[in-house]
Amino acid sequence: MMVLKLWNNYAGNILLHLKTLGGLLMKNWVKKVAGVMALCIFATAMAGCAGTKKETAVDALKKKGKIVVGTATGYYPFEMADKNGKLVGYDIDVAKALGKELGVEVEFQNYAFSGLIPALQAKKVDVVIAGMTITDKRKEVVDFSDSYFTSGQAMLVNKNYPNVKKWEDLDKPGNVIAVSMGTTADQTATKMFKNAEVKKFEGSALAGLELLNGNAVAVIHEVPWVAIYNKMHDDKTYAVLEPFTTEELGIAVPKGNPELVAEINKFVKKYKASEDYKKTHDYWFVDMKWWDMVPAKK
Amino acid sequence: MIELKNIYKNYGSLEVLKNVSMKVGQGEVVVVIGPSGSGKSTLLRTINGLETIQSGEVYVDGIAVQASEANLHKARQLTGMVFQQFNLFNHKNVLDNVTMGPIHVQKKSRKEAEEIAKNLLTKVGLPEKASVYPSKLSGGQQQRVAIARALAMHPQVMLFDEPTSALDPEMIAEVLEVMKGLARDGMTMIVVTHEMGFAREVADRVVFMDGGVILEEATPHEFFTNPQNERAQLFLSKILNH
């Protein structure tokens, strides 16, 4: 009935448009243009077919001359924006070292953390270096390099909620735990907390903000981030830094590129044994000389 | 009944009414004529405050219209206006159009108002159209309903602003008939119009305006047979000769 009514309303209109279109198609010049376009498409298709010789990801990168690295700023001190908006951090240094090893330029693309794996799947980025933990679930959809950093989850707690020693202390009804969506903190918290409510935000920065505004009692995130955020806001927060999980961070690669994974693993092994490794590690996690470069609320 | 004293109105640099004075007594029928832009509609509309004035005084039954909101409100209830574009309330049927004034302004009961309305609709010749919507009526019918609507408020004066100018020729007569009927009943009327026949037949006085000024005032007989003012003569020769 509805359809009939709609048809009556629009049929006349549609038929008129079709007639006009038909008239157009009959015009000579339209036929010529259409012919040329068809030829172009055909040629491109042929060329495309010719070019599907198996080219490895590494070769492709070297040919491109650059590697696109997906990351998610806001995760201290792995990737952050300094006062000029430039990307800095531990992962940034690792990425640059990787680029140097492969002999290519490094281009960074920033995503929300939860968008990184989709970006990798959609081939928007070549690899992801974002303080990402190697998990079985993630391994189903992407490949990981060997671990380049060991970490664990810690708790950042609102000062109005004192005396938290273990995560069980947080798991009370009415409590809100803020996490960054899609991270292992998210998965851990969602799995572990039975009574408290877990709220997921795009990025640890917003989760932290939730805590500062008093709308969450705690943020669960990896140790380095918790340590630094606490330092930035020690008037409102305190940290329980003893990790209650162990996590290995890896570089994520799209599935089906074993040579690229092998290449990156070579790099990781070399990097971990290098002088640079200790220097970089101390700079970002121990001395924290970068502190003034990065805008922080204090 | 109506008194206009030294009315002056301008729109920016354009002077629309220049020191116009006029009196209309009870029961009088005054017809105002003149070329377009002469200010005749504007003059009419100063009487019920639809147009403001820069200086001068307007009195309706002794009430100074421009003096206060309350006065304006009273003046509007004493006057009824019929517009060139009819301006019937499109979302209401004919009966409701006529009863709205009595019910909401005069606080009469619905029953009383409908009684009044039905009588008036009969008077203007449209009793069967009570539940019809304006969009379904002809121009002439709409204007007659508009007259009934204005009459429902029991005004002392009826103001007509070119009531037939927007009508097709065959409908003009039915509206003029109603207006003549009103005049016969003794209603005080001020009519801005181009219908000379009506003026000749019914008016007590004809007022000729041009360029924001009243140039001549006379009885219909005097005016149409022997206009004194030059521009009046010019005007008459133009309209009476086609």
Added chain:
Amino acid sequence: MYQLDFSVLNEYLPAIMDGLVMTIKISIMSIILGSIMGVAGALCRISKSFVLRSIGNVYVEWIRNTPLLIQILFIYFGLGVFFNLTPMTSSVLALSFFSGAYITEIIRAGIQSIHRGQREAALSIGMTDWQVMRLIILPQAIKRILPPLAGQFITLIKDSSLVSVIAVTDLTYVAKNIVTITFRAFEVWLAIAAFYFILSFGLSLAVRKLEERLAESD
């Protein structure tokens, strides 16, 4: 090769339904509050008072020239520093202010599109300004306002997806969550788009019916 697997939708259907209900809830509350703001805004904008007119103008220009996302973040995280605002409250406030500005313009245009002769006739039989607005102008304006107003409602449903960034568990938030757990971006986003489509299109069909019924008195 990416293997399509729509079964995840089955698994998470209850969560998706909850998200859908939340989206509908927020949209309805916002359109109601937004309409009230819209009427107030419109009356301000056509008011004789300079102060009211200015308030109306500032309101409309501010909202129309800043992104909705920024407005949401401003209210929740910005104003949230001073007031205790739940995500739900913030969402409804943000969406209401937002749609209210557009509704203000819709109503104002509707009112001003009513021929001034209507107002003059009403005044000439002695009605007060308020009676004119209430009895003559607004009832007629409503017919003209309804189509664009409905369009605004439909836009609101789609815009409401932005509240997911302040962790309101609406349809989009639920979808994001499912994607991060299952990594089935294509299937999930396709399904969510379909849900928004059903909501929006369904509403526009209903509005069309309403318009037809109102047109009977023309």
